[in-house]
Amino acid sequence: MQRLLVRRLSSVATQGRRGCSSSRSTAAEINDGADAVVPEIPPFDYAPPRYDGPRAAEILRKRSEYLSPSMFYFYKKPLNIVDGKMQYLFDQDGRRYLDAFAGIATVCCGHCHPDVVDAVVRQTSRLQHSTVVYLNHAIADFAEALASKLPGDLKVVFFTNSGTEANELALLITRLYTGCHDIVSVRNAYHGNAAGTMGTTAQYNWKFNVMQSGVHHAMNPDPYRGAFGSDGEKYARDVQEIIEFGTSGQVAGFISESIQGVGGVVELAPGYLPAVYESIRKAGGLCIADEVQSGFARTGSHFWGFEAHGIAPDIVTMAKGIGNGIPLGAVVTTPEIAQVLTRRNYFNTFGGNPVCTAGGLAVLRVLEKENLQHNALLVGSYLKDRLKALQQKHEIIGDVRGRGMMLGVELVTDRKQKTPARTEISHAMDQMKDMGVLVGKGGFYGNVFRITPPLCFTKEDADFFTEVMDIALSKL
Secondary structure, three states: OEEEEEEEEHHHOOOOOOOOOOOOOHHHHOOOOOOOEEOOOOOOOOOOOOOOOOOOOHHHHHHHHHHHOOOOOOOOOOOEEEEEEEOEEEEEOOOOEOOOHHHHHHHHHHHHHHHHHHHHHHOOOOOOOOOOOOOOHHHHHHHHHOOOOOOOOEEEEEOOOOOOHHHHHHHHHHHHOOOOEEEEEEOOOOOOOHHHHHHHHOOOHHOOOOOOOOOEHHHHHHOOOOOOOHHHHHHHHHHHHHHHHOOOOOOOEEEOOEEEEEOOEEEEEOHHHHHHHHHHOOOOOEEEEEEOOOOOOOOOOOOOHHHHHOOOOEEEEOOHOOOOOOOEEEEOOOHHHHHHHHHOOOOOOOOOOHHHHHHHHHHHHHHHHOOOOHHHHHHHHHHHHHHHHHHHOOEEEEEEEOOOOEEEEEEEEEEOOEEHHHHHHHHHHHHHHHHOOEEEOOOOOOOOOEOOOOOOHHHHHHHHHHHHHHHHHHHH
């Protein structure tokens, strides 16, 4: 292991407010006072300003009293995050953490990237809001730049405020264009939590008992847990059977993530999407690629996740990485399909807001200028290799999967039975947090580490991450 320091945990120094200092741990948090090997967080030349605001306990009290009880948080002791810079976050005491979750695969350029901040501040100081009933260059410039990143005739952009909104609009467009109502989605998928998208979401954890009509959920082409392993064409037959036995033979469309994010970073079996797209189009339907999490260079090998499958969707939805944390989403389709919204008035007050679109354009420029797609491929592949090495060491790791900087590590208590290690992952996350690493979790059973860091993540960060995970898993 690299950069490992053998320390008496009770004497580990507090990571100070000078950004280059070491990670802080305490005896009670890590190992009950015993000697332990603690990784050193990579040096970083940034010190956040002193925070004098409310402490975690006060914020938690207000949150409990005034915010929705449906809101949840990670960790036994929730973190009060007050500052961020690139791939690092800082808590109320100035302690630095490596962010391997990026606000749920959202921060792509890095927290508070100066180019994005500058673009947002400049636009805010000049014009904050006007709506699309007036002309403004920010929305047009960003739409043009965004269209240039998509293949073929995908060049008409509708801006929204989130991924849920984008998917809702895509479903509406699909049904209007085809004149059909039936949508095929994939089990274990997550596409949002509004009326239409909740129907296409296929995990009961995220579904309320309200009207959700016209959606058929196909077998999930999961190479790890699925019935047919990595044989994508066998899974695709289920979609054909849904068309034949569950619909009139005509469908509105099919929606799928390229890699299931909330579902636990599940890569779809090879050959699945091309076969499904063929069946859907023969039934008169449109194909929607949900790129909310896998888009904007996150997978490394391609700018969009669907490109790795060799397919050409009719509609692409996106959010999260599009704005590096700005509330922004988009639907991109062809000029012909886009015409359906002219049948009535379609309007979105904040969609295409000049501040958001100015920030979105800055994100695209940063991705290109700093070659972050290549970094996602290079560092993501390196990190995946290191995680696979951990799999050989730790029996609890059942699967390592994903592309670029969208990776998943599934924990199981029994590799043969693939029994989800739900309790263990929560304990490991707390251990990792105490050593200075923040990571997400997901999957239907809540037993998958979701590793989706900012794309500026370095090999040194990858080393630190895997060393911390190694220690945390060793303590289970």
